[in-house]
Amino acid sequence: MKRNAAVLAVMVLGVSLLLWAGWHNIRERRKAVQEANANRITLTRDVPSQTAASGAMGTPGDATAMLKGHPAPAFTLINSEGKKVSLADYKGRPVLVNFWATWCAPCKLEMPWFEEFRAKYKNDNFEILGIAEDDAAKDEIIKTAKKAGVSYPILLTDNKVANLYGGVDSLPTSFYVDKTGTIVEETVGLAPKDEVEANIRKIIGTEKAAAPEKPTGAGQ
Amino acid sequence: MILRTAVLALSFLQLNVMTAPPKPKSYIVLATDQQTVPANKKSVVELRFQVVDGFHVNSHTPKSELLIPTNLKLNPAEGIKPGTPEYPKGNDYTFSFEPGEKLDVYTGAFTVKLPVEVTLGEHTLEGTLRYQACDHAACYPPKTLPVKVVVVGK
Numbered sequence: 001m002k003r004n005a006a007v008l009a010v011m012v013l014g015v016s017l018l019l020w021a022g023w024h025n026i027r028e029r030r031k032a033v034q035e036a037n038a039n040r041i042t043l044t045r046d047v048p049s050q051t052a053a054s055g056a057m058g059t060p061g062d063a064t065a066m067l068k069g070h071p072a073p074a075f076t077l078i079n080s081e082g083k084k085v086s087l088a089d090y091k092g093r094p095v096l097v098n099f100w101a102t103w104c105a106p107c108k109l110e111m112p113w114f115e116e117f118r119a120k121y122k123n124d125n126f127e128i129l130g131i132a133e134d135d136a137a138k139d140e141i142i143k144t145a146k147k148a149g150v151s152y153p154i155l156l157t158d159n160k161v162a163n164l165y166g167g168v169d170s171l172p173t174s175f176y177v178d179k180t181g182t183i184v185e186e187t188v189g190l191a192p193k194d195e196v197e198a199n200i201r202k203i204i205g206t207e208k209a210a211a212p213e214k215p216t217g218a219g220q
Numbered sequence: 221m222i223l224r225t226a227v228l229a230l231s232f233l234q235l236n237v238m239t240a241p242p243k244p245k246s247y248i249v250l251a252t253d254q255q256t257v258p259a260n261k262k263s264v265v266e267l268r269f270q271v272v273d274g275f276h277v278n279s280h281t282p283k284s285e286l287l288i289p290t291n292l293k294l295n296p297a298e299g300i301k302p303g304t305p306e307y308p309k310g311n312d313y314t315f316s317f318e319p320g321e322k323l324d325v326y327t328g329a330f331t332v333k334l335p336v337e338v339t340l341g342e343h344t345l346e347g348t349l350r351y352q353a354c355d356h357a358a359c360y361p362p363k364t365l366p367v368k369v370v371v372v373g374k
Contacts, residue, residue, distance in 0.1 A: 102286045103352055104359040109318045136286075144286055170358040189358030190315065 066166065068186055072097065072177040073164035077131065077155040080142045085129070085155055087177075093125040094203035097175040099168045101134040102144045106190035107172040111148035113193050117200050118152055124204040128152040133162055133171060178203040247275045247353035248365050251329070259340040259373030267292070267305075267332045267369060269349065276325040277351040279310025283324050287352070288362050292332055294347035300371055302345070303335030316356065338373035345369045 067073075072095075076086040087095070098114065100107035114128050132141045132154060145154045162168035165175060176185040176199045185199045251270050257263035271277055278287045292305045308331060310324035336345075349365040 101359070101361075103288045103362065105284075105287065105321070105323055105354065106315055106357060106359060109315060109321060140286070170360050172358070189355070191357075 067175065067183045070183055071181050072175060072183050073161075075158075075161045075164060077158055077161060080138065080145070080154045080156070085153055087129070087181075090127055090129075091181070092179055093127055094121075094179055094200070094205075095177045096126075096128045096200065096203070097165070097177060098128060098130050099133045099162060099165070099171055099173045100130055101132060101171050102136045102140055103134070104171040108144065108148050110172060110190055110193075110196065111145070111150050113196055115149050115151060117197055121200060121204055124206075126200060126204050130154045131157055131161060133157045133168060174199075176200065176203045179205070246363065246365055247272050247360065248277060248349065248351055248363075250349075250365065250367055250369075252369050254370040254372065256372040256374055257336065257338060259338060262335065262337055265302075265334045265336050265345070265369065265371055267334060267367065268329060269326075269332070269365075270329050271327050271353070273328075275353045275355050276313055276323075276327045277353045279324045279326050280307035281310065281324060283322065287323070288350070290326060290349065290351040292334075292347060292349050292367065294334075294345060294367075297343055297345055299339040299341065299373070300343040300345060301337045306333040306335070308332070336371065338371055340373050343371045343373065345371050 072087060074087055076084055076088075079085045087097070096114065098107075098110075100111065111130070114130075118126060118128055130145065130150065130152060132145075134141060134157065136144075138156060141154065141156065165173070170188055172187075172190060174187050174191075174196075175183050178184045184202050187195070187199070191199075249270050249272070251268040252266065255265045257265060277290050280289050280291065282289050290307070292307075294302050294305075308326070310326055313323040313325040313327070315321065315323075334345075345368070347367045349367050350362060351365065352362040353360045
């Protein structure tokens with residue numbers, strides 16, 4: 001009798017352990033799938049809507065995507081000439097806020113495109129602010145920008161501005177801010193040149209913006 | 221019978237826990253944990269690294285001085301004299317948007333060969349691998365991977 005009870009108890013324990021193990025396994029797999037989805041980079045050349053990465057590695061979710069349709073966060077930084085520059089200085093103008101670094105090869109590929117579009121849309125008051133999210137020496141940053149043919153303002157990071165823009169976990173990251181100070185579009189990673197231009201056209205108002213109407217931005 | 225049931229249950233438990241996929245922590249992982257080399261003789265320790273699928277890192281000799289090279293830095297350790305690391309050659313890499321710009325990168329597995337001379341016994345080689353990773357369109361801030369390998373001199 002006692003032996004039967006002991007066997008029964010062990011069997012119950014065994015089955016319980018199996019059930020727990022199965023449940024634990026399913027939970028871990030679901031968690032892993034969620035993390036894998038969060039880490040997946042979805043940038044492709046031919047699908048403009050996918051230029052914003054779904055999340056950088058190690059950062060679940062997409063903090064930067066939450067800024068689309070919201071006022072561009074205000075900042076004041078020092079430019080390469082040592083002068084203070086605020087986003088508010090460009091109030092009423094369409095602005096491309098571009099985070100880049102000297103070590104970022106794709107950043108340097110798109111900088112000449114920005115320069116080209118800056119000249120092309122000069123009459124629309126379009127401006128670019130290139131924020132060097134970099135701990136390289138100032139001279140090196142200036143040298144790199146010059147080599148890329150950049151004449152638009154280059155601002156030096158204060159190591160806080162990226163956090164205002166969702167962390168900026170990978171570069172290049174660009175925010176397209178319209179005349180009202182609203183972030184209309186944002187891209188993570190190198191976007192195709194025609195998509196860059198299409199986004200610029202959105203903020204200068206020559207193309208219908210994807211973002212809904214929003215109140216005036218705090219930054220401008 | 222009781223023992224068999226318990227063992228079976230524990231085996232299932234272990235199997236289930238072990239099959240859970242690992243969480244990504246870094247763009248490079250160290251694939252070497254121990255190496256045995258002849259004691260008191262010049263030999264080579266092979267440090268094998270694996271770049272996570274979908275990413276690449278600059279080689280030790282990237283084509284631009286502004287790019288951050290992959291670089292191994294080792295701490296001094298008793299009983300082990302490391303020489304200058306020998307890095308593998310990188311592969312050409314081109315971003316699809318700019319075919320003219322070629323980079324020199326590591327993808328997949330790569331091995332850094334480290335000349336060493338070790339005394340008899342077990343020694344721990346510690347250091348760091350600094351690297352900077354990108355995928356096909358974006359780059360990630362430089363990272364430092366801790367390197368720890370047990371080198372046994374026999």
